Amino acid sequence: MSGNPDVIILGAGAAGLSAAVELSRAGLTAAIIEARDRIGGRIFTLRDSVCNAPVELGAEFIHGEPPEIWDLLHSNNLHTKEVDGDIWCVRDGELSTCAFFSEVDQLLEQMDDRAPDQSFLEFLERCCGDSRITQAAKDWARGYVTGFHAADPAKISVHSLVKGLRADEKIEGDRTFRIAPQGYEALLNVLRRELQTENVSLQLNTVATAIGWRRGNIELSVRNHSGAITMTAPRLLITLPLSILQATPEEPFAIRFVPDLPRQKQAALDKLAMGKVIRITLRFRERFWEHLRPPHSTESKSLANMSFLLSREEWFPTWWTTMPEKLPISTGWAPFRCAERLSGHSTDFVVDKSLRSLGCLLKVSTSELERLFAQAYWHDWESDPFSRGAYSYVKAGGDGAQQALASPVENTLFFAGEATDISGHNGTVHGAIASGYRAAKQILSTYD
Ligand SMILES: Cc1cc2nc3c(=O)[nH]c(=O)nc-3n(C[C@H](O)[C@H](O)[C@H](O)COP(=O)(O)OP(=O)(O)OC[C@H]3O[C@@H](n4cnc5c(N)ncnc54)[C@H](O)[C@@H]3O)c2cc1C
Known part of the structure; x- marks a missing residue:
């Protein structure tokens, strides 16, 4: 040229x-x-040479079946794997499988974009006539919106959330895929x-x-x-x-x-506004959660098929594994205030917080996790001068x-x-x- x-x-x-x-x-x-x-x-893909697997520092999932991505994948013979496995929640310190998304959906369905716009927090404070919706459900929904949208719940617009849900419905947005085996x-x-x-x-x-x-x-x-x-x-x-x-x-x-x-x-x-996220991917020497069973619980399952682990922990409240691939890799997700607290710190600090967080949720001692830990991958999108955050959202109004x-x-x-x-x-x-x-x-x- x-x-x-x-x-x-x-x-x-x-x-x-x-x-x-x-x-x-x-x-x-x-x-x-x-x-x-x-x-x-x-989009920033690395490769873990030990597992011969992609490690994403930015975007990892395809949300649903958007034609902009699937047309490119099909015409280039690229393959995907759909995420599956058990979702586990930690509630009041207890680990159990949960129907997290359907519980949260029940509440999100009450949002109305015909009423004047408001923040998600205002919506939660005023909602809901339905007495089945408990304060605990509201707390989880707040965690979900904060986590998924990386957003301040006191700022994010309810109208935009409704629009996002409608848009997702059209592309089966509740299904989640990865480009496999190459990554994004x-x-x-x-x-x-x-x-x-x-x-x-x-x-x-x-x-x-x-x-x-x-x-x-x-x-x-x-x-x-x-x-x-x-x-x-x-x-x-x-x-x-x-x-x-x-x-x-x-x-x-x-x-x-x-x-x-x-x-x-x-x-x-x-x-x-720009949402905030820090994510960290940890490779362990083995898939140690494979044999864990929640202590003192009625659950008969082990965590072998865990895909997501959801909690309200203060550093890394959300975790996921590589399911359906059974690799000794797990990713922690720290949105909004958690990201603010982590941003600008050293790798040692962030790894330490992530190990403590995962150990606390799975009830594995930090010293045992440190023994199992092999490698960490992360990127500080918040301090990165060419992103200055994770992704955008609309403020109320x-x-x-x-x-x-x-x-x-x-x-x-x-x-x-x-x-x-x-x-x-x-x-x-x-x-x-x-x-x-x-x-x-x-x-x-x-x-x-
Ligand atoms: C941690 C994380 C996880 C995510 N997970 C997912 C996911 O699972 N699924 C999903 O669909 N999306 C996800 N996203 C969002 C997705 O990555 C973004 O929405 C998308 O990649 C944005 O593309 P873009 O082209 O708009 O912006 P960008 O990819 O940011 O491109 C903008 C470019 O501008 C460049 N630039 C900036 N300043 C300058 C300058 N002064 N001069 C020249 N160039 C400059 C930047 O370097 C950058 O390359 C995630 C994002 C993050 C941060």
């Missing part, structure tokens, strides 16, 4: 790559600018292969610092190994995480817009904010990325891909 591209794309995550595929197929030239030394953004990286490789390379350049290790714009003209300032450079194009597609767009000018790696983004964009940014963020400015600035999804699939890989396709269409329509 020589000369200025038709489009500069900021970010080589799922949204940027899928937009680049569509634009390059339509014959436009594109330059993708990526700050990291790799593509994928919040396989999807990135598909997108990379589908780029029409004669039309696309990919520049890694290149950090955007400022965006000068006027109708039909972009001057993008970037920094890379050769210093500061200005790139020019008639259109810019921005797929940066929400938190990067929300950063104030004095924060490190904030991007300056010259002139500022229009007021409607600023207002949209204020109505959205934020109806329409994603639409406002997604809309183009002067047919010159275009926006994609999971936070711009308007179909209830924000915060997901398929939402990010769909937003990339949508933005590519918007760009192509300016050539009609």
Whole structure:
């Protein structure tokens, strides 16, 4: 590709790559600018050589059967494995199997998007006429919303939660899959292969610092190994995480817009928030939970088929295994306040908290878990300057904010990325891909 591209794309995550595929197929030239030394953004697959298994530091699951992912998997002969196994809960210190999701669903079904919007916490405080819904059920539902959406329950919008549930129903969102055996990286490789390379350049290790714009003209300032450079194009597609767009000018790696983004964009940014998560994947010397049976319980089962372990523990309340693959690997999930407490700490600190948390839930001593522990994998998305958090959610009163963020400015600035999804699939890989396709269409329509 020589000369200025038709489009500069900021970010080589799922949204940027899928937009680049569509634009390059339509014959436009594109330059993708990526700050990291790799593509994928919040998809980041490593491989554990001992188990010969993928380890995800970011996205791991396909939620349901979204066509944006399944079409790519089918046409590239990639396979998936559906998550199955027993769900265990720790309630009042007691470990037992539980029908967690159907219990929580009963409460979530009471949310109403015809009433004025409110936060999930306000909804819980006011709900519910149904006397079968106990305070304990409300506490679990709060834990679920905090965990799944990585969100502050005092902020997240009930309207957006209802929209998400409806969107999930359409794609069987209660089923969960993994790309097996390769992990999510396989999807990135598909997108990379589908780029029409004669039309696309990919520049890694290149950090955007400022965006000068006027109708039909972009001057993008970037920094890379050769210093500061200005790139020019008639259109810019921005797929940066929400938190990067929300950063104030004095924060490190904030991007300056010259002139500022229009007021409607600023207002949209204020109505959205970035969720927080820290996850850690631990490999043990053996699948030690295989033979555990909850002490003093009526359960006749062992934990051999445990898929999820749910609790309200203060550091890592949620855990899952690799079921149906029976590997000695388990992942801990620390959302919202738990992530805030862990972020910025050393690996030793985070591993120690995770081992203590798992040991406390399974009633295995910390010294025994330390003996069984072999390796940890984690990434601090919160402190990572190119994500500054996990994924977005809508704040109460934020109806329409994603639409406002997604809309183009002067047919010159275009926006994609999971936070711009308007179909209830924000915060997901398929939402990010769909937003990339949508933005590519918007760009192509300016050539009609
Ligand atoms: C821990 C975790 C677990 C998750 N689990 C799941 C899951 O199981 N299933 C699921 O569907 N989704 C999951 N997600 C969400 C999913 O990963 C994201 O929604 C999706 O990957 C976002 O893609 P994107 O293209 O919108 O953004 P990103 O992937 O963040 O891409 C944006 C790109 O912009 C780059 N960038 C940032 N700043 C600059 C700059 N100044 N200059 C140049 N480039 C820059 C970034 O490096 C990044 O590569 C998870 C996310 C996290 C963090």
